[in-house]
Each structure stands twice: as C-alpha cells, then as structure tokens.
Amino acid sequence: SGELYCSLPNPRNVRFESINMRNVLHWSAPEGTGDGVLYKVKYTVYGVGKWIRKPECRNINRTWCDLSNETSDYEEQYYASVKAFLNGTCSDWMETTRFNPLTDTKIDPPMVSVSSTDKSISIILTAPEKWKRSPEEESISLLQVYPGIRYNLSVLNKKTKKRWFFSISNNSLVVPWLEPGTAYCVSAQIHVTTPLLDSGFSKEHCITTLKDK
Amino acid sequence: GACRVSMSMTEIRAGFTAIKANIQSRDPIRTLSILSHPHSLHKVKSSDRCCITHLLFTFYVDKVFKHCRTEDSFVNRKISSIANSFLSVRRKLGQCREQNNCVCGEESTEKFKQILANYEGLNVTSAAMKSLGELDILLDWMEKSR
The missing domain is CATH 2.60.40.10 (Immunoglobulins)
Incomplete structure (x- = not known):
C-alpha cells in the first residue's frame, strides 16, 4: 500500500x-x-x-x-x-x-492429582509445559527451563477449616495423620526463586479420606 | 579445586527488575548487544565459565556501574546496591583466581575481547547504560549454568 x-x-x-x-x-x-x-x-x-x-x-x-x-x-x-x-x-x-x-513470561499453576487412604492423602504435581509449535514437537517441561522451581501447597480440612501450607522442591507429597472419612482440598502454586516468577494457585482438588477400617 | 562463590542472586535480580524498564528505555540501539552477539554467553564451555564470570564482574565494576548515574535517585540507589553485590562477588572470584581455581582459557579471553570491542564501539555512557540494561542476560546465563 x-x-x-x-x-x-x-x-x-x-x-x-x-x-x-x-x-x-x-x-x-x-x-x-x-x-x-x-x-x-x-x-x-x-x-x-x-x-x-x-x-x-x-x-x-x-x-x-x-x-x-x-x-x-x-x-x-x-x-x-x-x-x-x-x-x-x-x-x-x-x-x-x-x-x-x-x-x-507468566507460568500456569501446576496440575494437581490427589489420592487418599484412610489417614493420608498423596499429592502429585506436574509443572506446565513450555509452549511448543505443534503437538508432535517434543515437550519441554518448565522444570527444565527453571531448575529452581519449588511448589507451594495448601491443604484444607473442609470440616475444621484448618489449613496447612507446605513448600516442597520435589513434585510429590504425602500428608499423614489425617482424619478418616474427611474431605480435604488441595491447591498448589509454582514458585521460581530466581528469576522471581510465581504462578497463581491452582483450583482446589478435593478428596475424602477413606472411612475407618 | 572448584571455585564456589555464594551471591545474593535473588537480591540482584530484584534490584535489576525494579529498574530494568527505566534503564533499557535509555538504550535506543536495537542492533547491537554488548554481551549476547555475535557470540552468545550460552556457548561458553563449562571450563571457562568461572573465568568469564570473573572477567564480566570486573567489567561491570570497573567500566559499567560508575558510568550509569541517572537523574533518578531511586534508580541510582538500586544501581549502587547491585554494584556493591558485584564488588563482593568479584573479590571472592579474585581469590579463586589467585588459588588457580578459576583458570582463563583461550575461549574466555576471546569472548571477553569481543565484549570489550562491543563496549568500545559506543561512547562510554551509551556503552555503560547498554551493558547495565543487559544485566539479565548475564544473570540468566549464570543461573542456567549453575
């Protein structure tokens, strides 16, 4: 033109x-x-x-x-x-x-998967992947881009409203000594110390511990 | 032996992030980089990393920070805080070199020559401000190669 x-x-x-x-x-x-x-x-x-x-x-x-x-x-x-x-x-x-x-860049929250026994819940976190050109392209986890990734975790007892916070560097956590037959909700955030980058918290994933045997 | 130097990377990063937009806006030249072109820091061999780091910290202390005064006192305070952190790390790296734990190979000497050539291709203030605006290039490289 x-x-x-x-x-x-x-x-x-x-x-x-x-x-x-x-x-x-x-x-x-x-x-x-x-x-x-x-x-x-x-x-x-x-x-x-x-x-x-x-x-x-x-x-x-x-x-x-x-x-x-x-x-x-x-x-x-x-x-x-x-x-x-x-x-x-x-x-x-x-x-x-x-x-x-x-x-x-901004980082999405991690994917959260939760399982439970009667007295504990197991949490596995998955960091998001770096954008890639096409589905066929090899996936690169943001873990590889930011070696210093840590996870902040919040665990809420829905009955007592008591909340715990954890900060972990590996991607899994078992929370022991919980009450049987009780609902717990988990939310997680990615924290990169340097460069300073924090994702938002993931939406809550709730699970109920098994009833007492 | 290896040269292990502790430094407050988070603090330096936070200081730079606070002034990055201000400093980079003072550098209108898109087509020239002091640190990353034509040779990227990311291509430096691991054996040369310590020496390049020491040379670069010396470069920033001797040739960059002192030429970066601005009219903004907030920016000046952040620059001097970063400069103080660099001074202490440079001293520790110097001790490593004295103990022969931070040997300079041909590649690092060549790489640093290129950086100086890039720097001397501009007038002092422009070169210093551009170098300061590229601090994240240095920090990114240092963190990646930790």
Whole structure:
C-alpha cells in the first residue's frame, strides 16, 4: 500500500503477553479510529541488525499477533513493532519494551492429582509445559527451563477449616495423620526463586479420606 | 579445586527488575548487544565459565556501574546496591583466581575481547547504560549454568 505521510494516530500499549512462553504481541487500536484499521507487524532479535516482517500478521484487522514461533529461543531477547493503516494513511511504528521470554513470561499453576487412604492423602504435581509449535514437537517441561522451581501447597480440612501450607522442591507429597472419612482440598502454586516468577494457585482438588477400617 | 562463590542472586535480580524498564528505555540501539552477539554467553564451555564470570564482574565494576548515574535517585540507589553485590562477588572470584581455581582459557579471553570491542564501539555512557540494561542476560546465563 502506498504509504503517505504518516498522520494516523499510533497503536497504543504495544506489548508482549506471555504464558508458559507462548508469546503473543498485543496492542490497542489508535485512538478515535473506529473500524477499518489494518496493521502490520515486525520483530527483531535484540543485538542482531535486522527487523523481520511477520507475513501472517500483514494487513490484519485484529489487535494481536502470535510471535511464539519467532521468539521461542529464550536465550535471546526481542523487540516487536506494529504500524497501523487506514484510508491510505499510516501511523508510526510503535515498539514494545525489550522482551525477555525467560523473565517476562507468566507460568500456569501446576496440575494437581490427589489420592487418599484412610489417614493420608498423596499429592502429585506436574509443572506446565513450555509452549511448543505443534503437538508432535517434543515437550519441554518448565522444570527444565527453571531448575529452581519449588511448589507451594495448601491443604484444607473442609470440616475444621484448618489449613496447612507446605513448600516442597520435589513434585510429590504425602500428608499423614489425617482424619478418616474427611474431605480435604488441595491447591498448589509454582514458585521460581530466581528469576522471581510465581504462578497463581491452582483450583482446589478435593478428596475424602477413606472411612475407618 | 572448584571455585564456589555464594551471591545474593535473588537480591540482584530484584534490584535489576525494579529498574530494568527505566534503564533499557535509555538504550535506543536495537542492533547491537554488548554481551549476547555475535557470540552468545550460552556457548561458553563449562571450563571457562568461572573465568568469564570473573572477567564480566570486573567489567561491570570497573567500566559499567560508575558510568550509569541517572537523574533518578531511586534508580541510582538500586544501581549502587547491585554494584556493591558485584564488588563482593568479584573479590571472592579474585581469590579463586589467585588459588588457580578459576583458570582463563583461550575461549574466555576471546569472548571477553569481543565484549570489550562491543563496549568500545559506543561512547562510554551509551556503552555503560547498554551493558547495565543487559544485566539479565548475564544473570540468566549464570543461573542456567549453575
């Protein structure tokens, strides 16, 4: 498209939103432009000389673009940029801040599986996987990316409302000396000490201990 | 023997995270990196890691922190706190080198030469601010290779 003098207001709040290293560029439409605005996207590896256009995000009208594939090497850092077009005019290129996939991603809570005997419950936690291009691709657990992962666990006695907290580094825990025939609810969070990253707590998984034999 | 140095990585990380956006916004150059291009720290052999770490801590103490004063007192306080942590780690690494537990091979010397060349390719303030903005590259590499 012929680019005239760029007088269109700029896209706003251009930033990466990343969960488990699925890195998606988001932005808000230029102020006061209504429908019909189209966008194009480019990105660059920090320290390398060239900006690369993202063909799948050329002349799009949505305000996001998945750059997970292009930013999957978490030993690198990145910038991305967006330009808006409307009725033959355009905006400036608007950039993100420097994006470090390792420190700037959010981590999902761990998967929690629980089993019980009459007086104990066993908890097994599974850390989420790093985003991958396709289901066939080899899975990489975030455990491999963040060796310092720990788990914070909350165990609630539904009857007495008493709650215990545990912080463990391996992915399983047996909670002994519980009351038979009682419901307990477990919730877990991932805690990475450095870089400092905490997931939210998982939803509660409840289980009832077996009745007394 | 091995060179074991304790350092408050969490504290340094927290200090850097607090000023990262501010410092990196002062570095407009996207096409040049001091630490990560053309050769990535992640390609350094394990035998050279101690030496590269010592050289880099010396680099930050001698060539970076002192050229990074800003008009923002909060940022300046964070920088000096990080600098103090680096000073103490550099001293410990120096002791390792004196005891020959932190030998410099050809690769680390070459790698560090490249870093200095990148640094000297810019004026001092720009080079120092860019280097400070890349502290997470150093910290990421150190944690990964722990």
